């Protein structure tokens with residue numbers, strides 16, 4: 491018996507291999523600051539549970555495959571606030587952004603088709619595209635260039651006759667890069683010129699700092715027929731376990747095809763749709779409060795990072811991640827040493843080595859991703875630990 495080449499080509503999560511080392515560090519009595527998890531620590535707003543309790547149904551039956559009216563109408567209203575008018579039949583409810591992305595690439599890719607993705611990228615994109623039989627063509631970005639990717643010549647160098655789409659996270663995971671309106675226009679124009687879909691993963695939409703404008707590809711009329719927006723309740727409302735996402739598009743053919751996949755899995759979880767509908771109805775003040783918390787954390791992390799000699803990092807404009815180039819040759823080896831051989835007052839730190847966010851071999855070996863989903867004091871201490879550890883690493887002659 492033999493499994494598919496598609497599945498054997500998918501790499502396991504790069505984080506999993508560190509699990510046993512963090513467990514061993516904890517068992518040895520060390521406190522580990524976890525900077526590797528993209529799980530918000532903010533309380534899920536109570537309206538979720540209130541709505542579920544109020545619903546009081548006696549049978550948790552299947553919901554419509556495209557989503558219950560309660561959630562699609564709530565998502566529709568939420569988008570109207572940003573000047574985007576999607577009718578309810580232009581919104582399909584999915585089991586998180588993860589399922590949305592899987593369905594989208596399944597609808598778009600035949601075997602050997604290509605999707606351009608700026609790297610470093612959210613690692614699961616590689617699994618989704620690979621499982622569909624397609625291939626990611628990475629558009630490499632660099633810490634020295636603040637991970638910017640809206641460069642016409644660089645994008646066009648990735649285009650081949652098999653290119654079907656441009657896929658990006660905006661605001662970015664893992665870099666925190668936020669596209670400017672001009673950069674979005676440029677990507678839109680390249681997509682028009684080469685007849686590509688734009689898959690815009692906007693699950694971090696509200697996490698944009700410094701008063702910068704909150705722009706979505708859904709606001710660009712000239713690409714309305716080729717834009718596919720990926721949405722999720724996970725990060726926006728601190729509701730990762732609720733498993734509710736959406737696909738929004740004006741492209742009827744895409745929506746009809748995607749609905750076939752949605753029907754094949756019957757429905758997204760019924761109670762989660764009810765709870766998330768209440769979340770989508772939250773006032774603007776909720777987003778402002780949460781944004782202010784993350785912005786302060788971003789500032790704290792950046793301030794501490796700036797105290798470290800030899801690192802390269804830019805203050806990110808969005809999401810809750812920052813990618814940093816460390817003055818070490820191999821960030822993975824440094825992390826292993828941190829977990830196994832280092833402590834300061836019995837404390838150490840865990841982050842994500844960034845190599846796994848690149849599709850190009852050898853890229854990102856010195857880089858790490860930090861998720862700032864801890865309180866400010868813990869974040870400052872965690873970055874201090876990285877600084878102290880780097881000093882010791884260097885003093886030991888390690889690179």
Ligand SMILES: Cc1ncc(COP(=O)(O)O)c(C=O)c1O
Pocket residue numbers: 528585586587588589612659663691693721722723724730734735
């Ligand atoms: C960029 C990006 N897209 C999609 C997802 C998956 O989100 P969901 O929980 O909605 O499946 C994540 C989760 O971390 C993410 O970072």
